[in-house]
Amino acid sequence: MFEPWTGAIVCFMSDCLTDIVAVSDRPGVSRWHAVAPSGSVVGSASLRPDLPFPSSVPSVPELRLYVEPEQRRRGIGSRLLTAVQERATETRLATDVAPDSPGESFCLRHGFRNPRIRRHDLLTYCDVHQAWLGELVDAEHPGYRLTHWTGDLPSTAGAEALLRGPSRPGNAVLTAADMDGDLAAYVVAVVGGQLQPRARQYGPTVFPEHRGRRLGRWVNAALIRRLREVHPHVSEIETATAGDGRHSVGTLEDLGFRLLRRMRRYELTL
Numbered sequence: 001m002f003e004p005w006t007g008a009i010v011c012f013m014s015d016c017l018t019d020i021v022a023v024s025d026r027p028g029v030s031r032w033h034a035v036a037p038s039g040s041v042v043g044s045a046s047l048r049p050d051l052p053f054p055s056s057v058p059s060v061p062e063l064r065l066y067v068e069p070e071q072r073r074r075g076i077g078s079r080l081l082t083a084v085q086e087r088a089t090e091t092r093l094a095t096d097v098a099p100d101s102p103g104e105s106f107c108l109r110h111g112f113r114n115p116r117i118r119r120h121d122l123l124t125y126c127d128v129h130q131a132w133l134g135e136l137v138d139a140e141h142p143g144y145r146l147t148h149w150t151g152d153l154p155s156t157a158g159a160e161a162l163l164r165g166p167s168r169p170g171n172a173v174l175t176a177a178d179m180d181g182d183l184a185a186y187v188v189a190v191v192g193g194q195l196q197p198r199a200r201q202y203g204p205t206v207f208p209e210h211r212g213r214r215l216g217r218w219v220n221a222a223l224i225r226r227l228r229e230v231h232p233h234v235s236e237i238e239t240a241t242a243g244d245g246r247h248s249v250g251t252l253e254d255l256g257f258r259l260l261r262r263m264r265r266y267e268l269t270l
């Protein structure tokens with residue numbers, strides 16, 4: 001007599017009516033939606049490269065997972081994660097969660113390990129001292145030359161290949177320093193679209209044989225200036241770095257970036 005009710009309760013708790021659907025709307029990014037019977041999207045997962053383009057630095061793809069607050073604790077996040085695991089070709093994935101949050105409990109429950117501090121910093125253009133920025137960009141770095149590239153980032157070409165090609169309209173700005181054509185340092189910013197005021201910055205990366213010459217600060221200052229010229233609607237830039245990278249944090253602070261939040265980066269071995 002009670003069986004139908006029991007069945008209904010089990011189904012509600014585990015939300016078996018919500019479909020997990022793969023969506024492919026952005027090149028290089030795998031995405032899934034959790035779709036309720038009403039057709040509304042109540043959760044999503046995505047797996048994207050940690051770096052914006054192929055690089056010699058090993059990278060672990062980044063998982064983003066979100067479930068609408070009123071739909072949580074019904075297993076939807078777990079089902080989205082299962083969909084990601086079934087499709088992923090990589091051996092590891094990483095995700096950033098706020099300390100002591102539901103996201104952290106979820107990660108621990110699902111076997112994510114090795115938490116490392118990751119700080120997110122934000123630069124707001126109205127706080128940038130233009131004269132200081134100009135001085136940094138114009139400072140002499142004997143033997144080195146600044147170059148820029150703009151366009152949409154392809155998933156196959158690295159920084160060197162892009163810098164050899166022509167610029168075109170697109171959502172990314174790449175600024176680099178080279179010595180006689182030999183790439184020494186670079187930094188990239190990607191904008192989200194016309195309505196999104198916040199760009200995401202990756203780097204700067206300075207190659208080992210070119211370190212100690214303040215090239216990271218140089219390319220970053222030049223990127224900040226160029227990004228605003230190409231995308232005037234951008235009003236802030238967010239970047240994430242390993243929490244123990246004292247040197248890179250010092251460079252960011254010099255430029256006007258300020259700590260936004262500290263996250264914990266967990267990794268899952270697949």
Ligand SMILES: CC(C)(COP(=O)(O)OP(=O)(O)OC[C@H]1O[C@@H](n2cnc3c(N)ncnc32)[C@H](O)[C@@H]1OP(=O)(O)O)[C@@H](O)C(=O)NCCC(=O)NCCS
Binds near residue numbers: 095098102109
């Ligand atoms: C993290 C998140 C995606 C979880 O989604 P969800 O649909 O609630 O997850 P599930 O129902 O599948 O939870 C699975 C298990 O994770 C753990 N968990 C999830 N939320 C928890 C919470 N608030 N407190 C304690 N444990 C929690 C539990 O062990 C849970 O199993 P149980 O409900 O049987 O106890 C959701 O809380 C969210 O969108 N948070 C904000 C974004 C975020 O932090 N994303 C990073 C996640 S990698």
